[in-house]
Amino acid sequence: MKSLYGLLLTTLYLTLLRSDIVIAQIPKSLDSLEVYVQTHAPTDTNYVNALLRMGNLTTKTRANYDRADSLLRVAEKLAIKLNFGRGIYQANTFLGANYYLSSRPQQTLEYLQKALAIAGANKLPPRLLANAMTNLGTAYRNVNQPEKALEISLRSLRMQEQYNILPRNEDTYIGVGLALKNTRRSREAISYFQQALVLNRNLNAPYGMAIVEQNIGRCYDDLNQYDKALAYYRIALKHAKESESELLQADILVNTGLVLRELKRFEEAKHSIEQALVLNKKQESKGAMATDYFNLGQVYEDLKDYKLAELNMKKALALANELEDATKIAIYTQGLANLYGGMKDFQQAYVFQLERNQRMDSTTTVRTSAEVQRMVAKYETEKKEAQIKLLQQQAKLNQQESERVRFRTNVLIAGSVLLLLLGASVSAWLLNRSKFQRLEEAQRLRKQIAHDLHDEVGSTLSSISMLSGHTDRLLSQNRPETAQKMVQKIYTDARQILESIDEIIWTINPGNDSLQRIAMRLQEYAQPLMESKDIRFLFVTDPTLEAAPISMEVRRSLYLIGKEAINNLIKYSEATEATVRFERKDSKLQVVIEDNGRGFDMAQPSERTGQTSMKQRAEAMGGSLEVQSSPGMGTRLQLLTELT
Numbered sequence: 001m002k003s004l005y006g007l008l009l010t011t012l013y014l015t016l017l018r019s020d021i022v023i024a025q026i027p028k029s030l031d032s033l034e035v036y037v038q039t040h041a042p043t044d045t046n047y048v049n050a051l052l053r054m055g056n057l058t059t060k061t062r063a064n065y066d067r068a069d070s071l072l073r074v075a076e077k078l079a080i081k082l083n084f085g086r087g088i089y090q091a092n093t094f095l096g097a098n099y100y101l102s103s104r105p106q107q108t109l110e111y112l113q114k115a116l117a118i119a120g121a122n123k124l125p126p127r128l129l130a131n132a133m134t135n136l137g138t139a140y141r142n143v144n145q146p147e148k149a150l151e152i153s154l155r156s157l158r159m160q161e162q163y164n165i166l167p168r169n170e171d172t173y174i175g176v177g178l179a180l181k182n183t184r185r186s187r188e189a190i191s192y193f194q195q196a197l198v199l200n201r202n203l204n205a206p207y208g209m210a211i212v213e214q215n216i217g218r219c220y221d222d223l224n225q226y227d228k229a230l231a232y233y234r235i236a237l238k239h240a241k242e243s244e245s246e247l248l249q250a251d252i253l254v255n256t257g258l259v260l261r262e263l264k265r266f267e268e269a270k271h272s273i274e275q276a277l278v279l280n281k282k283q284e285s286k287g288a289m290a291t292d293y294f295n296l297g298q299v300y301e302d303l304k305d306y307k308l309a310e311l312n313m314k315k316a317l318a319l320a321n322e323l324e325d326a327t328k329i330a331i332y333t334q335g336l337a338n339l340y341g342g343m344k345d346f347q348q349a350y351v352f353q354l355e356r357n358q359r360m361d362s363t364t365t366v367r368t369s370a371e372v373q374r375m376v377a378k379y380e381t382e383k384k385e386a387q388i389k390l391l392q393q394q395a396k397l398n399q400q401e402s403e404r405v406r407f408r409t410n411v412l413i414a415g416s417v418l419l420l421l422l423g424a425s426v427s428a429w430l431l432n433r434s435k436f437q438r439l440e441e442a443q444r445l446r447k448q449i450a451h452d453l454h455d456e457v458g459s460t461l462s463s464i465s466m467l468s469g470h471t472d473r474l475l476s477q478n479r480p481e482t483a484q485k486m487v488q489k490i491y492t493d494a495r496q497i498l499e500s501i502d503e504i505i506w507t508i509n510p511g512n513d514s515l516q517r518i519a520m521r522l523q524e525y526a527q528p529l530m531e532s533k534d535i536r537f538l539f540v541t542d543p544t545l546e547a548a549p550i551s552m553e554v555r556r557s558l559y560l561i562g563k564e565a566i567n568n569l570i571k572y573s574e575a576t577e578a579t580v581r582f583e584r585k586d587s588k589l590q591v592v593i594e595d596n597g598r599g600f601d602m603a604q605p606s607e608r609t610g611q612t613s614m615k616q617r618a619e620a621m622g623g624s625l626e627v628q629s630s631p632g633m634g635t636r637l638q639l640l641t642e643l644t
Contacts, residue, residue, distance in 0.1 A: 085122030573597030
């Protein structure tokens with residue numbers, strides 16, 4: 001359900017991209033701008049700004065993407081001719097927004113990447129650079145790269161804090177919230193959306209308020225808190241009407257209808273989606289109309305009005321075919337197959353299910369619902385019923401066939417007995433093998449403990465013994481100051497031994513066999529060190545990893561790599577901000593440690609950073625370690641390993 005409207009309007013706030021342009025005596029309405037452009041010569045930056053405003057308003061209020069594209073390209077050419085860097089940046093930004101709303105994600109990404117590069121090359125103000133990063137985060141989400149979106153949106157927030165940019169860009173908080181929502185962290189996302197809502201209220205921006213309120217509603221929708229979602233959708237619709245954005249109103253109405261459907265309030269749901277359809281017809285938005293028709297068909301299906309359900313779903317499929325939208329075609333075809341199954345028209349259900357399967361990519365696994373599978377089976381049964389009856393009439397077995405059946409039965413019985421005996425033998429072997437493996441694991445653990453004690457404790461105890469003897473000689477020679485230094489060294493070494501023994505005991509304790517434990521221990525180690533250097537520290541753990549088990553060997557390597565990386569950060573980075581994140585990436589654990597410090601030249605690796613030993617530990621536990629850094633740009637360490 002949510003995939004249908006989530007693609008249409010994940011972040012319409014992109015059309016609210018801040019211009020950061022001081023425009024003198026340029027009209028604000030589209031009609032006035034048309035007059036201005038026709039009556040002024042294209043010779044100065046004001047003319048460029050007028051074209052930019054026209055293009056943005058044409059996208060935002062009329063959804064006329066071709067017209068907007070033409071205006072913005074003229075503006076870009078004139079800005080290049082006038083060497084107007086801010087105008088070039090803004091033209092590419094609005095082109096990206098235009099492509100976003102016309103559902104061309106790759107072009108959106110390309111133009112917003114270009115806009116950020118232009119802003120940097122022209123040394124535009126920090127506020128504008130931060131806004132460019134926020135916009136690029138939207139583009140990354142649009143091409144399904146939520147991690148990159150989250151990363152660059154947080155960079156934008158850090159820049160705004162670093163330069164004390166006030167007021168903060170509300171769209172940045174929306175960007176972080178949407179990236180969190182797209183990674184199924186809707187509860188965390190709500191807090192960022194709430195901050196964006198406060199900023200939009202301070203700006204008295206009904207359009208922005210509507211966008212944020214709708215996204216909060218969608219988060220509660222994801223959390224199955226439908227009453228809260230509905231309340232936010234109602235407020236969002238009120239603000240969308242104040243902003244006179246019919247496109248946004250239509251999307252909110254669809255979301256409202258879908259949540260009403262979840263609440264079994266089907267008549268209200270139908271009315272809400274019908275209102276959205278009227279607005280989308282007015283905008284001539286065929287993709288949105290297709291979504292509305294299909295959602296309306298599903299509501300009629302809930303109301304048992306199968307004829308109207310069929311009519312609306314077929315309209316949706318016709319529009320999807322006209323747009324050549326493969327994703328929607330697959331969804332609508334599957335919906336019709338399910339509908340015909342509910343109508344007991346198993347032949348049509350079979351036809352549409354077959355069509356849907358044939359349209360799917362050959363590399364995609366065909367997932368058919370249990371209900372449709374039953375439909376197909378029943379249709380096949382009905383089609384072959386006459387043949388089965390004929391076969392039953394002819395299925396008179398003679399005596400010879402009966403004897404063969406008895407013979408096969410006896411063979412099967414004998415084979416079953418042999419299989420039982422074989423199974424018992426295999427079970428006994430597996431039991432003994434399991435015991436042997438446990439003995440091997442215990443022996444390996446003993447060797448590991450002995451090795452750790454020898455390497456980390458034995459050598460230090462030998463050092464303490466030598467220093468103690470040397471201290472006695474210094475005291476006998478009446479050299480107390482030098483002896484005091486030796487005592488201090490003994491104290492330091494003794495404390496190091498205690499820490500090493502504590503780490504060994506913690507590593508072998510079965511109670512610590514979870515990622516939550518290792519994350520907590522690493523945070524406890526890092527927090528005081530960061531505070532001692534006045535480093536703003538953020539430690540984030542994916543909630544889905546809390547109960548994930550982890551072996552002793554991996555736990556130890558993971559902790560030592562994290563400890564080494566944090567020590568390097570404290571000693572060499574000169575950072576003011578640092579982040580540690582434990583995240584799930586498909587079936588793998590990803591640990592990211594990054595800072596905004598001075599960085600270093602990757603072409604001239606230093607042994608003091610311990611990169612070699614960290615990479616060896618990562619490889620030993622079946623993972624990989626990647627370090628990214630450059631002078632003045634901070635350092636990022638990424639560890640990937642399989643979850644057990």
